[in-house]
Amino acid sequence: MFIRNETFYSFRKNYPVITCLTAIHLILFLWINLSIITGGLIPFGGWILQNGAGSTGAIRFNGEYWRLFTPIFLHRGIEHVLFNSISLILFGPALERMLGKVKFISVYLSTGIIANIATTLLTGFSYSHIGASGAIFGLFGIYLYMVLYRKDLIDAMNARIIMVITVLGVVMTFLSPNINVLGHLFGLIAGAALAPPFLIKARPFNVMQVRRRVPGDNEVGFNPDRWKKRRILNGRKASRILGWIFAALVIIGILSTLF
Incomplete structure (x- = not known):
């Protein structure tokens, strides 16, 4: 589920919602920061940040609910x-395939908005925040529900990975x-609740399988017994995936001290 070995072209083709969301993240990030760095030579960056950030006071007093x-x-x-x-690139594609594009973007935005509503109701009037973390934790909440109640949709190896990542x-x-x-926290709860x-x-998904179409069949090709044939490799795969995720977190932590 969480191994990404596609080319950029195949990733963009197979996971268009994830691709668009990631592009929006990066474009707005660059727009805001380049505008600030250049002193406004790139217009509207400061305006986007000022008017787009979640502000408890602006929402509750001024009715700026778009925040x-x-x-x-x-x-x-x-x-x-x-x-x-x-995180979105690693953990989003499987859900986009399993739920479909419309359901995926709906639950992603819903969990993010619920997380922001909770933040607005439970923080002081001066509190301000930005970021997709509430929606990302919403995805973890969906996976957590799958691990606990829909074991037909996730195998044991990926269930262990999700539990470890969620706890971390x-x-x-x-x-x-x-x-x-x-x-x-409320993003996680919202994901599990929704x-x-x-x-x-929802359609089962395994990263090792290749999407294939059978004439007259629009479902994803999936062998429900395939995991049994690969049981010996599960432990090694889980360790390797967790190792790469840990390495990515370390690199991000180092970058955060430099910028």
């Missing part, structure tokens, strides 16, 4: 945009500075 939606796409620091974009994510939420703790209706008719 429940726009923070999902905005990032300021390089470690912030890299962490959220990499929650722990780091409380240990890292300048984190929207409420956004992370999972049952969104997973109706």
Whole structure:
């Protein structure tokens, strides 16, 4: 589920929603920061950040409810945009394939908005925040529900990976500075709560399988017994994937000290 070995072309073709979301992250990040660095030579960067950030006071006092939606796409620091974009690229594709494009973008935005609503209701009037973390944790919430209640949609190896990553994510939420703790937690809860209706008719997915079409069949080709044939390799694969994820987190942490 979480190994990415596609070319850029095949990734863009197979996961158009993930590709668009990641592109929006990076474009807005560059736009905002280049505008600030150049002193406004690139216009509207400061305006986008000022009017798009989640602001408890602006939402509750001024009725600027678009701020429940726009923070999902905005990032300021390089470690912030890299962490959220990499997380989306790693953990989003399987769900986009399983749910379909419309359901995926719907649940992604819904969990992000719910996380921002919780933040607005439970923080002080001066609190401000940006980032896709609430929506990212919403994806983890869906996977967590699958691990607990829809074992037909996820194999044991990937279930272990999700549990480890989710626990690490929650722990780091409380240990890292300048984190929207409420956004992370309520994004996770929202994902788990919304999972049952969104997973109706969901299609199993395994990263080792190649999408193939059978004449007259629009479903993804999937052998439900395939995992049994690869049981010996599961432990090594899980360790290798976790190793790469840990390495990516270390690199992002180093970058965060440089910028």
